[in-house]
Amino acid sequence: MQATSLIDAIDAVLPQTQCTKCGYDGCRPYAQAIANGEVPINRCPPGGDEGVAELARLLNVPVLPLDAARGEHGPLLAAVIDEAHCIGCTLCIQACPVDAIVGANKRMHTVLPELCTGCDLCVPPCPVDCIGMAPANRAWTPADAQAARQRHQGRAERLARLAADNARLMADTPEDKPPAAAPAEHDAERKRSAVENALARARARRAAKP
Numbered sequence: 001m002q003a004t005s006l007i008d009a010i011d012a013v014l015p016q017t018q019c020t021k022c023g024y025d026g027c028r029p030y031a032q033a034i035a036n037g038e039v040p041i042n043r044c045p046p047g048g049d050e051g052v053a054e055l056a057r058l059l060n061v062p063v064l065p066l067d068a069a070r071g072e073h074g075p076l077l078a079a080v081i082d083e084a085h086c087i088g089c090t091l092c093i094q095a096c097p098v099d100a101i102v103g104a105n106k107r108m109h110t111v112l113p114e115l116c117t118g119c120d121l122c123v124p125p126c127p128v129d130c131i132g133m134a135p136a137n138r139a140w141t142p143a144d145a146q147a148a149r150q151r152h153q154g155r156a157e158r159l160a161r162l163a164a165d166n167a168r169l170m171a172d173t174p175e176d177k178p179p180a181a182a183p184a185e186h187d188a189e190r191k192r193s194a195v196e197n198a199l200a201r202a203r204a205r206r207a208a209k210p
Contacts, residue, residue: 006035013054016145017046018097018152019119021071026097026152034059042066046118046140048073077118078136079111085130092122092131098151117148 011031022043024030033039034055041055042064049066056063066073079101081092088106100116103109111122113136123131 003035007031009058010034010055011149013047013051013058014044014145015046015051015117015140016148016152017117017119017140018148019046019117020097020121021045023070027149040064040067043070045071045073076136076138076140077120077133078113078116079118079120079122080132080134081109081111082130082132083108083110085128087128089127091125091127095122095125097121097155098148099155100151115147115151117144 007028008031011028014027014031016027018026020026022030023039024033027044030039030043034041041059041061042052044051045066047054052066053063055061079092081101086103086108088103088108090103090105090109092109093101093103097119098115098117100112101109101122102112116136117140118133118136120133123133
């Protein structure tokens with residue numbers, strides 16, 4: 001089997017939650033590492049023992065117990081935002097690997113439960129701890145995995161385009177025009193101030209709760 005075909009076959013077995021618990025930035029890089037013989041097949045908690053067994057059959061290697069250091073397998077969870085405390089900082093939106101969170105700067109955010117993979121990557125960045133994980137009350141299906149793969153790929157392509165556009169803009173900016181950086185610095189300071197004020201308001205609301 002050619003290398004690309006093998007990576008595709010391994011990637012097809014992985015659940016596409018893009019949770020990074022395997023130590024890689026998504027399911028595809030982990031599939032590539034497995035195909036290269038760099039890592040074992042038991043580092044995917046969402047796939048569980050069944051996923052490990054399927055990878056073992058595909059690669060004709062011994063079945064391994066799930067690596068508990070990577071997390072435990074369990075029912076599908078979905079992120080839930082406490083909208084009353086959301087400050088609209090967009091950090092969770094930036095962290096979501098499959099574009100399952102919608103909202104805008106300084107506007108309430110919400111999770112689309114039918115798109116959420118349960119990766120919990122949005123939880124740590126939240127500065128007001130208003131995101132939790134709750135049972136999704138449904139099973140993760142192959143159709144879910146395929147849709148999550150496509151959204152993850154689309155997000156990666158979008159971010160790559162933005163990075164390329166920013167690089168071109170930076171390259172087109174003459175080096176002898178330092179004053180042009182002043183507005184950007186002012187905007188950054190204004191945004192930091194807005195976030196700090198929003199955090200203060202959120203803490204005050206929480207402190208006032210009985």
